[in-house]
Amino acid sequence: xxxxxxxxxxxxxxxxxxxxxxxxxxxxxxxxxxxxxxxxxxxxxxxxxxxxxxxxxxxxxxxxxxxxxxxxxxxxxxxxxxxxxxxxxxxxxxxxxxxxxxxxxxxxxxxxxxxxxxxxxxxxxxxxxxxxxxxxxxxxxxxxxxxxxxxxxxxxxxxxxxxxxxxxxxxxxxxxxxxxxxxxxxxxxxxxxxxxxxxxxxxxxxxxxxxxxxxxxxxxxxxxxxxxxxxxxxxxxxxxxxxxxxxxxxxxxxxxxxxxxxxxxxxxxxxxxxxxxxxxxxxxxxxxxxxxxxxxxxxxxxxxxxxxxxxxxxxxxxxxxxxxxxxxxxxxxxxxxxxxxxxxxxxxxxxxxxxxxxxxxxxxxxxxxxxxxxxxxxxxxxxxxxxxxxxxxxxxxxxxxxxxxxxxxxxxxxxxxxxxxxxxxxxxxxxxxxxxxxxxxxxxxxxxxxxxxxxxxxxxxxxxxxxxxxxxxxxxxxxxxxxxxxxxxxxxxxxxxxxxxxxxxxxxxxxxxxxxxxxxxxxxxxxxxxxxxxxxxxxxxxxxxxxxxxxxxxxxxxxxxxxxxxxxxxxxxxxxxxxxxxxxxxxxxxxxxxxxxxxxxxxxxxxxxxxxxxxxxxxxxxxxxxxxxxxxxxxxxxxxxxxxxxxxxxxxxxxxxxxxxxxxxxxxxxxxxxxxxxxxxxxxxxxxxxxxxxxxxxxxxxxxxxxxxxxxxxxxxxxxxxxxxxxxxxxxxxxxxxxxxxxxxxx
Amino acid sequence: xxxxxxxxxxxxxxxxxxxxxxxxxxxxxxxxxxxxxxxxxxxxxxxxxxxxxxxxxxxxxxxxxxxxxxxxxxxxxxxxxxxxxxxxxxxxxxxxxxxxxxxxxxxxxxxxxxxxxxxxxxxxxxxxxxxxxxxxxxxxxxxxxxxxxxxxxxxxxxxxxxxxxxxxxxxxxxxxxxxxxxxxxxxxxxxxxxxxxxxxxxxxxxxxxxx
Numbered sequence: 001x002x003x004x005x006x007x008x009x010x011x012x013x014x015x016x017x018x019x020x021x022x023x024x025x026x027x028x029x030x031x032x033x034x035x036x037x038x039x040x041x042x043x044x045x046x047x048x049x050x051x052x053x054x055x056x057x058x059x060x061x062x063x064x065x066x067x068x069x070x071x072x073x074x075x076x077x078x079x080x081x082x083x084x085x086x087x088x089x090x091x092x093x094x095x096x097x098x099x100x101x102x103x104x105x106x107x108x109x110x111x112x113x114x115x116x117x118x119x120x121x122x123x124x125x126x127x128x129x130x131x132x133x134x135x136x137x138x139x140x141x142x143x144x145x146x147x148x149x150x151x152x153x154x155x156x157x158x159x160x161x162x163x164x165x166x167x168x169x170x171x172x173x174x175x176x177x178x179x180x181x182x183x184x185x186x187x188x189x190x191x192x193x194x195x196x197x198x199x200x201x202x203x204x205x206x207x208x209x210x211x212x213x214x215x216x217x218x219x220x221x222x223x224x225x226x227x228x229x230x231x232x233x234x235x236x237x238x239x240x241x242x243x244x245x246x247x248x249x250x251x252x253x254x255x256x257x258x259x260x261x262x263x264x265x266x267x268x269x270x271x272x273x274x275x276x277x278x279x280x281x282x283x284x285x286x287x288x289x290x291x292x293x294x295x296x297x298x299x300x301x302x303x304x305x306x307x308x309x310x311x312x313x314x315x316x317x318x319x320x321x322x323x324x325x326x327x328x329x330x331x332x333x334x335x336x337x338x339x340x341x342x343x344x345x346x347x348x349x350x351x352x353x354x355x356x357x358x359x360x361x362x363x364x365x366x367x368x369x370x371x372x373x374x375x376x377x378x379x380x381x382x383x384x385x386x387x388x389x390x391x392x393x394x395x396x397x398x399x400x401x402x403x404x405x406x407x408x409x410x411x412x413x414x415x416x417x418x419x420x421x422x423x424x425x426x427x428x429x430x431x432x433x434x435x436x437x438x439x440x441x442x443x444x445x446x447x448x449x450x451x452x453x454x455x456x457x458x459x460x461x462x463x464x465x466x467x468x469x470x471x472x473x474x475x476x477x478x479x480x481x482x483x484x485x486x487x488x489x490x491x492x493x494x495x496x497x498x499x500x501x502x503x504x505x506x507x508x509x510x511x512x513x514x515x516x517x518x519x520x521x522x523x524x525x526x527x528x529x530x531x532x533x534x535x536x537x538x539x540x541x542x543x544x545x546x547x548x549x550x551x552x553x554x555x556x557x558x559x560x561x562x563x564x565x566x567x568x569x570x571x572x573x574x575x576x577x578x579x580x581x582x583x584x585x586x587x588x589x590x591x592x593x594x595x596x597x598x599x600x601x602x603x604x605x606x607x608x609x610x611x612x613x614x615x616x617x618x619x620x621x622x623x624x625x626x627x628x629x630x631x632x633x634x635x636x637x638x639x640x641x642x643x644x645x646x647x648x649x650x651x652x653x654x655x656x657x658x659x660x661x662x663x664x665x666x667x668x669x670x671x672x673x674x675x676x677x678x679x680x681x682x683x684x685x686x687x688x689x690x691x692x693x694x695x696x697x698x699x700x701x702x703x704x705x706x707x708x709x710x711x712x713x714x715x716x717x718x719x720x721x722x723x724x725x726x727x728x729x730x731x732x733x734x735x736x737x738x739x740x741x742x743x744x745x746x747x
Numbered sequence: 748x749x750x751x752x753x754x755x756x757x758x759x760x761x762x763x764x765x766x767x768x769x770x771x772x773x774x775x776x777x778x779x780x781x782x783x784x785x786x787x788x789x790x791x792x793x794x795x796x797x798x799x800x801x802x803x804x805x806x807x808x809x810x811x812x813x814x815x816x817x818x819x820x821x822x823x824x825x826x827x828x829x830x831x832x833x834x835x836x837x838x839x840x841x842x843x844x845x846x847x848x849x850x851x852x853x854x855x856x857x858x859x860x861x862x863x864x865x866x867x868x869x870x871x872x873x874x875x876x877x878x879x880x881x882x883x884x885x886x887x888x889x890x891x892x893x894x895x896x897x898x899x900x901x902x903x904x905x906x907x908x909x910x911x912x913x914x915x916x917x918x919x920x921x922x923x924x925x926x927x928x929x930x931x932x933x934x935x936x937x938x939x940x941x942x943x944x945x946x947x948x949x950x951x952x953x954x955x956x957x958x
Contacts, residue, residue, distance in 0.1 A: 215869070217851075
């Protein structure tokens with residue numbers, strides 16, 4: 001209790017004569033920055049723990065002898081701090097001189113020139129002469145795939161190492177200590193795109209993007225603030241543009257992160273769209289004829305609203321395979337919790353001391369969630385329980401308990417979890433009778449989740465303060481999704497877990513809140529980024545062109561339940577959905593005129609698009625768009641008895657886009673475009689299916705035919721193979737079915 | 748105020764130094780008859796022939812004594828001052844013959860009429876290579892900033908001032924401005940800003956006014 005009270009306490013310190021307030025436990029530097037006071041740093045990165053390698057942030061504190069590192073020293077109430085003095089200046093000047101020892105004078109060609117911390121600080125401290133020398137050693141430039149490393153330029157600030165360990169969890173980078181010969185080493189020889197995150201924080205030109213290297217000077221590029229279009233995290237990013245071409249993606253790396261897809265998969269624009277009145281007429285007649293509009297959830301809120309309004313006007317069936325299951329899941333979940341939205345967000349994952357991940361191969365499904373789990377694991381030593389039918393070697397470094405369950409037994413697992421967490425709590429009589437009726441032994445045997453595993457799980461989260469439960473997209477299209485949602489809702493309601501129900505596609509949350517979706521398409525179908533009789537496509541392969549998400553402005557609803565604005569980075573000369581809507585009787589000059597009309601009933605606010613902010617302030621608080629408000633709905637508890645758990649024998653395929661190639665849009669980018677799509681399985685899987693590495697295989701799963709090349713992955717176990725679906729283009733029936741299916745081999 | 752007073756002072760100094768003398772030119776006739784008399788007087792004293800004589804003498808000098816006062820442009824051109832700013836030249840390194848430009852982009856940045864466009868890339872030798880470089884001579888005002896800012900003395904102004912053509916694009920590509928590799932030996936080093944022409948001494952004339 002006392003610890004909690006202390007936590008809330010405010011401290012007041014005087015910095016350079018200015019009274020500054022901060023939270024107990026904040027460092028001097030953090031308080032100074034939040035109050036707009038400048039303290040120079042070289043190695044400090046707000047989003048990781050203090051590194052304290054540069055010693056630039058020294059300050060003087062009254063009554064304390066010597067200089068103090070403001071980046072790691074916690075502020076003591078009432079202390080008086082000076083950030084500038086002659087001694088401090090000389091100290092910082094000397095540090096800068098040391099950083100400049102043998103630093104190659106290649107600013108003229110260096111990528112970082114113009115945005116280089118070393119350049120800036122060297123000028124700031126007026127380094128006009130060098131008093132230090134060292135014998136230069138030859139250091140070779142290394143190519144690590146998406147990034148390349150030039151040790152000669154490296155100032156050993158350690159930021160990249162920290163990011164790779166603390167945030168991306170890749171743990172590939174380490175420091176090879178050797179005084180002046182120290183370098184960063186890639187211990188895993190990783191070529192993973194998440195190294196881009198490390199490159200982003202490099203204050204000099206040592207770690208840079210291989211693709212961008214030497215292609216443009218930083219000052220020639222125009223920054224377009226936007227939101228990432230690839231997954232439901234919709235991270236904030238800047239498209240950097242010159243001559244109507246995106247050269248690179250940057251972000252506010254002090255406070256936010258990007259995964260590889262966001263950072264390198266930026267060139268998915270629909271390039272050669274033109275306005276063709278003939279095709280437009282065809283589109284209008286297709287819309288007039290249509291019974292169904294089928295669309296992908298990778299669209300803006302405004303477009304979703306246009307489609308909803310068209311539905312109201314023309315009585316269309318509105319089908320969105322990616323969002324429908326999610327919408328139903330949220331609805332069933334809300335029927336227990338009494339809220340339209342889930343309770344947690346990415347930040348609550350980061351701050352939690354125990355995380356449970358259920359029903360998602362989270363490393364591949366949503367890298368940002370995985371980054372936040374990594375942060376929780378590294379900083380709070382959080383317990384991470386990973387419940388899934390397949391072990392994932394990529395996250396074995398953060399997972400403390402892996403609980404394997406049988407494919408298809410999710411409902412049973414949810415019931416077991418509810419029983420484990422809630423049986424000792426005060427619960428409603430309906431839930432109590434449901435839990436009492438459970439045949440624990442049977443479910444446990446069928447799902448192969450042992451009672452002792454659950455007891456260990458319960459014990460591990462005992463006395464932990466902040467708990468988060470991450471729910472993934474294996475469950476949304478499960479045949480028993482509703483029941484699972486209800487059980488998870490009960491856990492949310494009666495326990496201390498905050499829930500994050502990860503939206504399965506970029507704007508699945510927005511679509512599920514804005515549109516009233518139908519389950520099945522009927523009759524003549526217009527497809528928007530989806531299969532149909534008349535296809536509107538942002539990939540440029542349909543009957544009519546549509547702008548991709550980097551060519552249009554609008555808002556997205558992300559996993560944080562935040563409505564975030566995105567802007568057009570590239571020009572687009574074709575028609576947009578709003579043109580069609582205007583022709584069909586709606587009226588709006590621009591698509592963003594709909595931003596104010598987003599349904600308030602679903603929690604949106606009547607904000608004008610142009611008034612939506614998009615920045616992080618000095619203290620790291622996100623000011624992007626606005627947060628949705630959760631509305632209360634009628635809660636009624638009724639639980640169905642558990643159905644007999646299905647059994648999946650033999651070879652099973654799991655639809656999962658691996659390695660950051662997340663969707664059909666990343667698959668057209670230069671960085672991720674793959675010519676061959678592999679079905680990846682363990683040696684055991686190969687044995688069952690009688691396949692060798694490199695064999696071609698044709699199979700059908702859930703009614704869709706796939707042609708794949710088989711690849712054995714030694715790190716995998718079991719009889720489940722990973723089947724990527726990013727190359728299936730506008731093919732619909734993939735996302736509305738359960739992600740696991742039996743392999744039906746065709747000859 | 749101070750600088751105005753200073754200015755006044757120098758003005759008075761100049762007044763003291765200069766001793767202008769009014770020449771006695773007589774009176775200009777104001778009526779018809781005196782004016783007619785003046786014309787007759789001047790004609791009869793052969794002033795016209797004196798003038799023609801000067802012309803004839805100069806013609807003889809030009810044609811036979813090689814003292815021509817004009818040049819036969821475009822067959823003949825006057826030497827141009829090294830500080831003259833005409834179409835740019837891209838110089839090469841004398842030792843290796845490789846072009847000097849490192850693609851730093853400073854010329855592109857400093858250009859006030861925004862007429863330089865360049866693209867660079869990472870080449871096979873891990874160096875920054877200029878893949879595209881053009882100057883839009885329709886917009887260039889020949890201010891010389893690009894040459895001044897260039898850290899490698901790679902881009903300089905040349906003496907090619909004849910840029911009338913159907914399309915100026917013809918001499919705006921990197922390759923057009925680059926010293927031809929076989930003429931590397933003739934490549935002249937840029938003398939630098941404020942440099943004077945080689946025949947500067949000859950061109951200096953004494954001025955009658957004591958400034």
